[in-house]
Amino acid sequence: SQQGEEDPQALSIQEGENATMNCSYKTSINNLQWYRQNSGRGLVHLILIRSNEREKHSGRLRVTLDTSKKSSSLLITASRAADTASYFCATDLFLNYGGSQGNLIFGKGTKLSVKP
């Protein structure tokens, strides 16, 4: 079963607009990560946010985390055609006795299309 679910499944915007993708998850986490995948290529890590953090920035990326709602959002500002890709959230599950399950569980992804 999927831990993370991204929303929307697909998003089409014009260059220069902002793109917002959301991720919801089901159980407690140590951290949540966002990855990007260009068509048919390997995934590339974008940003990691820890469970005790609420917001994080990296260049044009802004990630928020709301652990009470078990949700995260990824905002890409001033999008470019080169941002066209699929974006995945992934969670590192927190185990009841502490620590990490030791792997990441991925959502199904949001396919972003940025039109020039």
Added chain:
Amino acid sequence: DADVTQTPRNRITKTGKRIMLECSQTKGHDRMYWYRQDPGLGLRLIYYSFDVKDINKGEISDGYSVSRQAQAKFSLSLESAIPNQTALYFCATSDFAGVTGELFFGEGSRLTVL
């Protein structure tokens, strides 16, 4: 050279054949993973290894086996391939410091089972 290298990148095979996908890494990470990607289903974990002596099943391990030959090498085998194992397979590595951090992915191995 890529930090995580997968071979072959593309493979077409027939039902019932044995297939091995290989992964090697130069990042010096202890942890290695095999994921499968199907359209619309995201990535699902097949197996993962914390070190040479440690192998763990993931969400969808049935029909697959793995071997961790060395810290840098982790191979995935399909003993008798079937068409629904047609997918894009990814190897990944990570360092570990109490929690699972960034995964570094290979470019993928596209497998087609006829």
